[in-house]
Amino acid sequence: MEIKVVKDILGANEQIAERNRHLLDSKNVFAVNLMSSPGAGKTSLILETIKRLKQEIKIGVIEGDVSSSLDAEVIGKEGIPVIQINTGGECHLDANMTYRALDNMPLQDIELLLIENVGNLICTAEFALGEHKKILISSTPEGDDKPFKYPLMFHTVDAILINKTDLLPYLRFDTDAYSRAVKGINEKVEIFQISCATGQGIQEWVSWLLTQMNRRYGGR
Amino acid sequence: MHELAITKSMLDLVLEQAEKVEAKEVGKINLVIGEMTGVVDECVQFYFGFLSKGTLAEGAALSFTMVPTMARCRVCDKPFELKEFDWTCPYCQGNNMEIIAGKELFVESIEVE
Ligand SMILES: Nc1nc2c(ncn2[C@@H]2O[C@H](COP(=O)(O)OP(=O)(O)OP(=O)(O)O)[C@@H](O)[C@H]2O)c(=O)[nH]1
Numbered sequence: 001m002e003i004k005v006v007k008d009i010l011g012a013n014e015q016i017a018e019r020n021r022h023l024l025d026s027k028n029v030f031a032v033n034l035m036s037s038p039g040a041g042k043t044s045l046i047l048e049t050i051k052r053l054k055q056e057i058k059i060g061v062i063e064g065d066v067s068s069s070l071d072a073e074v075i076g077k078e079g080i081p082v083i084q085i086n087t088g089g090e091c092h093l094d095a096n097m098t099y100r101a102l103d104n105m106p107l108q109d110i111e112l113l114l115i116e117n118v119g120n121l122i123c124t125a126e127f128a129l130g131e132h133k134k135i136l137i138s139s140t141p142e143g144d145d146k147p148f149k150y151p152l153m154f155h156t157v158d159a160i161l162i163n164k165t166d167l168l169p170y171l172r173f174d175t176d177a178y179s180r181a182v183k184g185i186n187e188k189v190e191i192f193q194i195s196c197a198t199g200q201g202i203q204e205w206v207s208w209l210l211t212q213m214n215r216r217y218g219g220r
Numbered sequence: 221m222h223e224l225a226i227t228k229s230m231l232d233l234v235l236e237q238a239e240k241v242e243a244k245e246v247g248k249i250n251l252v253i254g255e256m257t258g259v260v261d262e263c264v265q266f267y268f269g270f271l272s273k274g275t276l277a278e279g280a281a282l283s284f285t286m287v288p289t290m291a292r293c294r295v296c297d298k299p300f301e302l303k304e305f306d307w308t309c310p311y312c313q314g315n316n317m318e319i320i321a322g323k324e325l326f327v328e329s330i331e332v333e
């Protein structure tokens with residue numbers, strides 16, 4: 001007997017992600033999922049963002065890592081609530097792991113939640129966490145062909161931060177061609193050129209982030 | 221790499237459906253996988269082998285329908301297959317398109333006894 005199913009394999013994850021989003025909304029917490037290859041600059045961006053915003057808004061961080069807790073220790077020094085998730089070998093965070101972290105977070109004391117996903121461009125694109133925005137950090141030394149190799153990621157995200165622009169003089173990276181290709185398959189994506197080393201473009205990113213937060217929960 | 225988590229979810233979904241109809245055994249699972257997901261069928265097959273041991277789905281055959289990535293040009297409205305290193309419309313060279321296929325990742329049907 002053949003039974004029609006036609007159900008998404010990741011449907012269960014989507015449901016939990018939806019629940020996470022409800023939980024976050026009920027506490028007015030705006031969550032962003034930061035994804036990238038290993039070493040593109042997720043932790044650096046979190047530190048820069050904290051530096052610019054911590055006087056203004058209350059920030060919390062979830063650090064996803066396959067096994068270490070180095071990144072969480074670095075962020076912890078900023079005096080900000082951090083929860084570390086060790087994925088135990090999995091190459092991405094999922095909605096369930098995120099739920100467990102949220103459960104341990106003082107959500108009533110947080111307005112902006114930055115989630116550092118595991119460094120990986122394939123798996124992380126598939127798994128919703130319950131975030132409000134998906135952000136990709138794409139660093140210039142990785143090369144300008146990455147969109148073509150990981151189309152799902154580039155198609156899915158709300159914003160792309162081209163990081164390490166301070167290194168552009170030493171690389172062959174065609175920012176215009178790259179941006180044109182990405183916009184071709186993701187019309188609405190915002191693209192920022194930043195450097196966590198020099199601070200270039202960070203202010204634009206931070207302003208955009210605040211605008212998105214206010215749009216969701218209204219001005220404070 | 222994400223095939224392990226995906227295979228686990230797939231198996232859960234299949235077992236839930238099979239139990240609903242009180243099936244004794246799952247003979248075949250028909251899957252639809254879009255090219256953009258990067259899911260490798262051999263990996264799913266491999267993980268399925270050990271994850272399904274001792275379940276209703278042990279020994280079930282997996283059938284994969286792979287879907288290529290398709291886009292529709294927003295300039296001339298024609299559909300085309302998205303080529304790996306060239307994201308322009310082959311008809312008008314436009315480079316603004318909507319992805320219309322390639323993100324699929326679902327269980328189409330199962331065959332049970
Ligand atoms: N030149 C330059 N180096 C940078 C920049 N941003 C980050 N780096 C360096 O890149 C390296 C990796 O940065 P991280 O912030 O740890 O990257 P990550 O994405 O968190 O790395 P994982 O968590 O290990 O995946 C560090 O040595 C940073 O100092 C930048 O804008 N310019």
Ligand SMILES: [Mg+2]
Binds near residue numbers: 042043044071116
């Ligand atoms: Mg890091």
Ligand SMILES: [Zn+2]
Binds near residue numbers: 294295311
């Ligand atoms: Zn066209």
